[in-house]
C-alpha cells in the first residue's frame with residue numbers, strides 16, 4: 001500500500017489527500033488549457049472526486065468543452081489556483097490538475113492532446129501517445145494510457 005498523495009492550492013486554503021498510486025497523467029496543449037494554466041499546457045490525472053479527502057471549499061465556473069458539454073472548473077476562490085474539472089456539479093469524475101500535487105516531479109505525462117498547438121521549445125517524450133487534436137472518445141483514451149507500454 002503506497003502512502004497518501006497530498007496537494008492543494010497555492011494559498012493553502014484548500015487541501016486534499018488520496019491513496020496512491022497516482023493515476024496515469026496526460027498533458028493538453030490546447031488554447032483553453034494555456035489560459036487555464038496561464039502557461040504552456042495543462043497536466044491532469046483522471047480520478048473520482050469521492051476518493052479525495054478535501055478540506056476547504058472550492059468555487060467553480062462553467063465553460064463548454066470541445067465536445068459541447070458543460071464543464072465545471074473548480075478553483076480556490078482566494079488564490080485562484082485551478083484544482084480540478086468535472087462534467088458535473090457536485091463533481092464525481094474529475095480531472096485533477098497535476099501542478100497542485102505537493103510532489104509532482106516524478107510524474108511523466110503518458111499522453112499529449114492538441115500537440116498541433118504545442119508551445120515552441122517544449123519537447124515531448126517520443127514514447128508518449130501524441131494526438132494532434134483530441135480523440136473522439138476522450139474517456140477511453142485516458143483509460144488506455146494506464147495500460148499501454
Ligand SMILES: [Zn+2]
Nearest residue numbers: 009011076079
Ligand atoms: Zn488558495
Ligand SMILES: [Zn+2]
Nearest residue numbers: 028029030033
Ligand atoms: Zn486542453
